[in-house]
Amino acid sequence: MALKINLKPGEKLVINGAVIENGDHRASLLILNKASILRQRDIMQPDEVTTPARRIYFAIMMMYLDADGHAEHYAEFALRSSEFISAISSSEGLDLCLKIGRHVLETNYYQALMTCRKLLEFEAKRLAAAAQPATIADASGA
Incomplete structure (x- = not known):
């Protein structure tokens, strides 16, 4: 088809x-x-690789597009994925990481990238929440 x-x-x-x-x-x-x-x-430029999830996305993208450098890109993917998994405790984030890893192991890189887009959204929400200033009630200990 x-x-x-x-x-x-x-x-x-x-x-x-x-x-x-x-x-x-x-x-x-x-x-x-x-x-x-x-x-x-769907193409991420090197200067856009600014967060942990983006490092994972970029490594997958490079595995997909650069077969000659596959071993190097896979090593980067494995390192960045393990770092990300070690830093989170959310079942949603862990589930996304497992799905991405499964797609990579099946050499279904395009699907891994599309699932990693959801991981980018997950990360963006967490980073935005962490960047919210504390309310006055929080600051006063009330």
């Missing part, structure tokens, strides 16, 4: 490591065989 990708003008995607940019008009591509494909919105 073919994969149909609709591209907006100027939108980029990566297919098996090749960066492709659409021209001035909408376009459709049919991918007829298995390929590693990421749309521009």
Whole structure:
């Protein structure tokens, strides 16, 4: 079964490591065989790797796109995942980490990335909650 990708003008995607940019008009591509494909919105740049969950996402993305560097990227994924798991106690976060790990072990990297997006949301909520200033009642000990 073919994969149909609709591209907006100027939108980029990566297919098996090749960066492709659409021209001035909408376009459709049919991918007829298995390929590693990421749309521009799913690609994380190195300077965006600023949190623990983003480090996990980036390692998975690199495993997906860079087969030659797989061992190095897998080692990074394993390290970052174990660090993340050690730092959280939430069953929701742990469940997401287990699902991601399962997808990686099955070499289903695209699904691992999509599950890791949920881990990014989980982390963002936790970081936002931690950044909330204490209320006056909390500060006064009431």
